[in-house]
Structure formats: structure tokens, C-alpha cells
Amino acid sequence: MINIAILGYGNLGRGVECAIKNTNDMKLSYVFTRRPPETVKILTESATVCHIDELVSKKDEIDVLIICGGSATDLPVQTPEYVKYFNVIDSFDTHAKIPEHFENVDKNAQISGKIGIISVGWDPGMFSLNRLYANAVLPNGQDYTFWGKGVSQGHSDAIRRIDGVIDARQYTVPVDEAVESVRKGENPTLTTRQKHTRLCYVVAEDNADKALIEKQIKEMPNYFADYDTTVHFITMEEMKREHSSLPHGGCVIRSGKTGWELENNHVIEYSLKLDSNPEFTASVLVAYARAAYRLNQKGEYGCKTVFDIPPALLSPKSSAEIVKELL
């Protein structure tokens, strides 16, 4: 059994716990938290909740540490720090800062002899893999990534920071016509506005100026100004009843040409429809934890991404089994 520890017990950490339950070769040993451990109730009876201060002292009992913190402030510190002691996995998703994060993790992993696999999940993660495969197979082509329909936590948070807003949920919605055009191989040039719309559900304070809130949302730079945005005001009861889950999904499409005169077109599409964004992301993290353990057992170390991992290492099955059953 591969001994796994989780650092950070929010939606993602709970998703990792569930994903480990659905494996036969992994065991959750510890959950580490910054909160007082006695206040954190987990689902796995055989696992122990400890304060983060105890993490390093447990290093001989843990094969892989899955770090479930946020990309803004947690992971840039935690992943480089804990790869000094553990094989680690994270879901760092600030695309622009991935090269810097890679360097920071790699520097310490080279010294410790551990593996750190960063930016694991679905985007970055499974979507990235599909962009890579499709680009390698069809070098003459164009990539499209559509997200949604799904809840964007960052956009929901941005709305919540507006005065008079009690709660908010923002759905990113791909524009059907754009997706269909790409699927047909028409290779359209699409603006930001043509690719996605933004749909917002907002619970406002009783005396709030709803017209002003709507204006502030729709004009918010970076988050909403470049999109067609729809705002619906709802009650807290409606919010709880209809918007408490975290679905997401999307698709990566590459349309490309082959032939001596590039006369033939091909469309490769990878798509996800997810009931629970954090549970799916967690399931990817757990599969890569298996790979990290196996690679380190073979003597490999350093920072890795999904691009570096032979697919076979993700499966609990033997090479002979996967060749027979899946090839």
C-alpha cells in the first residue's frame, strides 16, 4: 500500500480523501491542517488529523504528500518547502507563474532526491496533456480551449467583494456557436467575448442598490468587462438549493491539416463534464501520486509535470494487464 498524506482539508482535500477510498493500492495515513486538529472531522476512520507543525516529523511514514492548498499564496511556499522531505503533488494553476514554480520546486527536489509533480488536475493537467498530444500529432493546426459550463471560484469571489453582496455564484458558459464552428474544422478566429459568456447569481443585502451591483459586476476589468455577462438576483434559499454544487467541464479542440498540400482536415476533441470540479481534480492528483511514488522507487527525482510521466505509471494495473485490456 502507498501511504498518502493530505495537506489542507478543504474541498480539494476532501476530494483526495474520497479518491483514495476508491483505490486498492493506496491508504490515507494523515491529514495535516493549520486549524486546531481536534476541530477537523474527516471521513477516513483509520487516518489521523495532525497540525501542520507535525508534518516533517512524520516523513518516514508517508510515501506521497498531496498538497491541497491554493495557488495564490499556499502552493508557492508549501510545494518547494515540502519537496525537501516528501514526494509531493500539487495543482498549482496560475499559468503565467508555472515556470517559476517549477524552478523553485526543482531546485529543492534535486537536493532531497524526491519527486514533485506540479500543476496536476484538469487545466492545467488533462487539458494540457491533450493540447500536447494533439500538437505533436497535428503540427499544422490551431488549438481551442473552452471552459464550462461550470462554477468559477475566482469570479464568484470577485463578485462577493462588491459592497452589498452577501453571496454569489458565477458560471462560465462556452458559446455554442463558437464550439460548433471549431468542431466543424472551420478554424474561426474568436475574441474573448465570442468564446464564453458569464452568468452570475447574486444574493444582495435587502437595502442594496441592485442596479449599481450589476453595473459594478459587468464593468469589472479582467473578470467581466470583456464578456457578455448576465446577472440574476436570487434569494439565499435559492442559492443554497440550486447552486451549492461545483460542476465544471470544458473541452480542448485541435483542428489541423495533413497531406502533401495540407488537403485533409482532422479534429481532435477532449471534453469533460464534471459533477464536482474538486473531486475530479482530486482524482487526477491521486493517480499522479501513484506515479510519483513509482518513479521515486525507481530512483528518479526532481520537479516533473504531467508531460514527463509515462501514462502506464498512473494505472494500478501491471504493464501486461494494460496492454491486454486497454491497448
Add this chain to the structure above:
Amino acid sequence: MINIAILGYGNLGRGVECAIKNTNDMKLSYVFTRRPPETVKILTESATVCHIDELVSKKDEIDVLIICGGSATDLPVQTPEYVKYFNVIDSFDTHAKIPEHFENVDKNAQISGKIGIISVGWDPGMFSLNRLYANAVLPNGQDYTFWGKGVSQGHSDAIRRIDGVIDARQYTVPVDEAVESVRKGENPTLTTRQKHTRLCYVVAEDNADKALIEKQIKEMPNYFADYDTTVHFITMEEMKREHSSLPHGGCVIRSGKTGWELENNHVIEYSLKLDSNPEFTASVLVAYARAAYRLNQKGEYGCKTVFDIPPALLSPKSSAEIVKELL
């Protein structure tokens, strides 16, 4: 530049030639054929056509040999034989015999120190990879593979062997209702008949008994008896005008559950829409030829499948570039 040779210049070999033209890091050096070389006209001016008898004598000039023969009789002999001298790629697609083929190639590759990557293409190949990734991420789930709409060469050939048939083209067509049910996460149990239909276009001799031909097609065991099959008789002109290309495609879908009580469902789909089946297959072969070369340069050898190859090796770009651009 990576020096590539092609063995066998049919549809697939020509596709490989075109795919190499669309790379910046590979060069077609030789095409080997069983035909008299002077009768084989190729498109690449800088490459040389040679008889297969000369193949081994050119071994120092070739980095990877892409073997473009058929799975029935060519590849079981050629791939184990030529991995004695070359890094080789093949598209062996007789699913049931892959483990045996793997063993035969591996035995000789272990002695020669070369790499042989077998069963490369889209199924087996890209579809297999997607089955593996989806199974690793969603261990509780069900796999579905649909093929088409596309031309099945094997089924077309089977019709051509019937008395009175001059030419035939068979399209495998997935049943829309079945695909939609799977996409919705309904996890249906589907019979062979419920998954695909078969659509046949036949050119018959003038005096042929068309009713008898249609009966023979529809009752043919293994090929047609288990399917709803439609037969259209057309003229040779119609055949040439409307059925001369080799489109194909299909999709791999896995629907699976996560959560402590498996309460959330997820659907992962990988789909292909291909104008030219042989050119797309060839494009996958060429990407894996790049990986074979790089792996062998690093000192690796033996028989491999797509499951063993780190995705990064397929891309002509550096690791830093793919992390920056595609992750």
C-alpha cells in the same frame, strides 16, 4: 535532423511521407519496397527508393524505421526482424495478438539495444491512451468506444470477395442514441447491434443477383450478422465520385463516479473526426518515431507501447517551451 525510413509505400507509407514534410526536425531518407524500386514514384525529391533487400545495408543511415505493412502477415514478421537493426515503429492492430507481438519484438530489441514501439495509431494508439488515462482517474466507471462514421477496409474487402461484386465501401456508423446516452452518464448496457450500424455501397456486375448479394452481406458471420446493415447498389462512377476518400473517427468515453458514496458522476470523452484515416495514423506514427529516437539516444531499448512513452518526447519543442506554452 532525425533520419526516417519508410518500409512499405501504400496509403499509410504515403501518409508518413506527408507527415514528415510537416515537421522541422525530421527528414525522409529512404522508402523501401518489395516492388521493383523504379516502379515506385514518391513525392519527396531528396529521398531514395530502394528494394527491401537493401534495407539492412543502410542501417547506419537511418535513425528510425517506420514499418507501414499490414497487421495480418507483414508486421508479425517485419517488426521483430527489423528491430534487430533499427529503432522501429509499427501500427499493429490485431488487438488479441498484441501481447504475443510485444514479446516477439521485445526479445530481439533486448539483444539489439534498439527501441520498438508497437501498435501506434489511433486505435490502438490515441484511443488506448485515453482509455488508460480515464481509467486511472476514474477507477469506478465504465468504458465505451464508438467507431465512425468511417470506412472499414476489412469490411469493404469482405464484401468485395462476394461473387458478382466489383467494388464495395463499408461505413461503420455509431448509433446516435447510444452515444448520447453514454454522454449523459446513463451507463447503458449496449449490445453490438445497439452500438453501431453498417452502411454498404456496392458496385455489382450487370447480370449479378443483387438480392442474393445483399442477403450474403447481411448474413455474413462476424462481419455483418450481428449488425443492422444497409446495402445500396451504386454505379462505378458514383463509387469513384463519392466514396474515394478514407474518412474515419470515433470516440472513447468513460463515465465514472467519485465521492465518499460515489454520489458524483463525470464523463470524459475523446473524439476524432478524420478526413483521412491513413494520414492521421501516419501522423501519430511520426510523432512516436521522434520519441523512439530520443529514448534510444538516452540509452533505452526494448519493446514499448504508447503507455510507456512520456508525452513530452512526442513534441519537437523543449521541455521549457511546452511547460510555458501548453501546460
